[in-house]
Amino acid sequence: MKWIKRLSPVAILIVGIVVMKGVAALGDSEAQPESIDTRPSVQVTNLQPTSYSVTIEGFGELAPLESTSLSAQVSGEVTYWHPQFIAGGQVKSGTVLFSIEKDTYEAALLQAQANLAAAEAALIEEEALAEVAKQEAANLPKSRFTVTDLYLRKPQILSAQAAVKAAQAQLKIAKRDLANCDVTAPYDALIVSRNIGKGDFVNTGTMVAQLFNIETAEVTFPVARFDQIFLPQNLTQIAAELTQVNRSDDAITRIGMLNRETGLVDADTRMTHLVARIDDPYGLKTDAPVLRFGSYVKVTFTGRTLENVYKLPQELITRRQLWILDDEDRLQSVPVEVLREEGSFFYFHADIDASARIVMTLPEYPQNGMAVKVVDGTSGLVASQQ
Template sequence: MKNAVWTKAGIPLVIVLVAIVLAVVLVKSKQPPPTEPVETKAFLVDAEPVSRTAVTFTVSSQGNVIPNHRTNLSAQVSGKVVDISDNFVAGGMFDKGEVLVTLESDDYQTEISLAEAQLAQAQAALTEEMARGEVAKTEWQSVNSGIPPELGLRKPQLAREQANVKAAQARLERARRNLQRTEIRAPYNGLVVSRDIDIGQFVGLGSTVGTLYSTDIAEIRLPVADSDMAFIDLDQGIGRKHNVLLKARVNGMSQQWRASLVRSEGVLDEASRVSYLVARLPDPYQRNSEGGQPLLRFGQFVEAEITTGKQRDLFVLPRSVLRLDQTILTVNDDNEIQIKPVEVARTNASQVFIADGLENGERVVLSAVPNPYNGMQVRLPGDEPQPPEIDEDTPDETEQVKVGG
C-alpha cells in the first residue's frame, strides 16, 4: 500500500525533473544569434560644381520727379496788370513765347515817341554839323594851302553830334524793349505752379508774377550708396539711352517709364554719405508724344533700377550657402568638407555674388550641414548604392497565389 502511494507521488516529481533537465540541455545547446557591426553612414549633402558667370548688376534707388527748369517769373518793367492769359492759372499749360501777362503800355509808347523825337533832333544836329564842317574846309582851302587843323574843320563838334545820335538811338531801342516787356511771355513750354498777381494790380520792377515749371524734360535725383557705386560704370552709363527703369503706382496702377542717366553730381553728401546721380525723362506730360509712355507728374515718387552695362565675372550662388562668418562649405575629391572664406561682392534677398575664394569647378554644398568642420566626411547623392535589379522571372513575394481550382 505504501509502495503504491509512493509510486503515485513520485511520477509527477520525476516528470518535473526530466522537464527541467531537458530545458537546461536545450538552453545550453542553443547557438547565440550572429552579431553584425553597426555601419555609420557619412552625412548626406547636396553639392554642385560652380563656375564664374558674367553678371550685369542693377542698382536700385528712388527719388522724386522734378522739372529741369523752375522759374519765378518776374516783371522787367513796372505797371498795372491789364490782361492775364487764360492759361496763366495753377496747373495751366502754356507754350514757349506765349503772352501770360500784359501790363499797361501807354507810358512806354510815350517814351518811344520821345525817344524818336530826340533821335530826329540828334540826326538833324549831326547833318547841320557835317555841313558846317564842309564850309569850314572850303574856307580853309581858299585861304591856306596847308593841312587844316581838326578844330578848324570842326571835327570835335562832329564827333559830339555823332555821339548824340548814338545815344538817341540807344534810348529809342530801350524804349522799344520796355514796351515789349509790358507783355510777359513764357520762357519755355511748361505749366503754371502758382500765380501771384491779378487784374488791376500794380507790379513793380522785379516783382514775381508766378512760378513756372518746364515740361520739356523731367529729372530724377537718385541717391546711390557708396557700396553700390562700385557696380556703376559712369563712363559707359552716362549718355546711354533708356538705362534707367522708373516704376510707380499712378491712380492705383503700376506704371513704368524709361529714362536715361545724364550726369553725376560728383559730391558725396556729408550727412547721408551717398552720391547722387541724375536721370532725365523727356516730355513727362506727353505734350508732344503720341501713344508713348504714360504721363508722369512732377512730385511723383518713383523707384529706379539703374543698369549701366558694367559686367563682372562672379560666382552666383543661393543666398543660403553664405554663412554668418562669410564662409562657404565645399566638398573636395575625398568627399571631405572644406570651409572656405570668400570675398562677397554683393548680396540680395535670394542670391550671393562671390568675387574671390572659390575656383571654377569646385563643388559647393547647397544643403544645410549641422556643426561642419574641416575634414568632415560626407557623401553625395550619386554615391548611394543602387538597389538590386529584380529578375522579371522571379515571382513577386508579395503577389497573392491562388490555391485550388
C-alpha cells in the first residue's frame, strides 16, 4: 500500500499535464475561425425597352345631350295622351304624346281654304277684265286717247294677287295649328315629368312636360394635370370605355367616343375637362345594357404612346435612382427619368443597355460601391414587359 501512496502524486501530475494540453489545443482551434461572407444577397435581371400606351381615366355623371321643356303651341282641351307619356316612359321620335281638341282648328282650315278659293277666283276675274281692257286699248286711236295702268286694271290685279297671298298665308297657319294639335316627341325621349291630363285645358305656351334625349348621352369629366401631357393631340373619335361604378352587381360597360374638350381650365383645380359621348344609352334601338342618366361612370381611354421606356416596381427606384451591378458585383446607381406612375409601377427612361444587371432585391441601405453577392432565383418583383 505504501507504493500506491508514493505513485499518487505522480499520477495526479500526469493527469494535470494532459488536461492542460487539451485545453490549450481547444483554445488554438477557437482562435482560428473559418471566414464568413457578410455580403448581402441580391437577385438581378435584365430589362428591354418597350413601347407603352398610357391609359387615362376620368369620372363624371352621365347626362342627356339635350333636354326639352315641351309646351303647347295651340290652345284647347286635351283629348288624348300616350300610355308611355308618363314619368319614366320611353318613346321614339315622332310618337304622338298628347292631342288637343281639333274641331276649332279644322273649321279654321276650312275657312282658310274657302278664303283662298275666293281670292283666286277674284284674281282670275281681274286678269280676264285686264285682258279685255288690253284688247280694247289696242283699237283706240292713239292720238286721241292715253291708255293708263288704271284702264288696263293693273292695280286691281296687284290687289287680287295680294289677296291670294294673304289667303295662302292664312291657310298655311291653319294647317300648322291643326298639325300642332298632335304634339309629338322631337327625338327618342325619356319622359321626366308630365303636367297635364285628359280633359285639361291648355293655353299656347303652357309647359306640359320635360323630356330628355336618349339618342345620345354625354359625360363631362376632369383630367388631372399629370395626365394632361399624355392626352392625344386629336381628341375626337377616340374610343372610350364607360363603366358604371358604385354597383353591387356586375359593372356595366359601354363603348363610346371622345367628342371634344370643353376649352376651359378649372380655376380652382387647374384641371381641363373632356366630353365623351355614347349612343342609345337606354338600349331603345339595340340590346345594349342600359346606362341611366345620373349614373356615375368611369371613362377609360388610351392616351399617347411612350417609346423606349422601362417598367419596374416603384420600390426598386429610390430618389429617382436605379441600382445595377458592375463587373465586380458592386452596386452602382443610375439616374432615371420617371415618365409615368401607374399602380405600383414606374415607367421611365434610363441610360442602360440590355446587358445591364438590374438589382431586383435591394439591400436595406444600398450605397454606391457596396459589395454584394448574386444568387439565383426569381425575386417575384420582375415586371412583365408590355
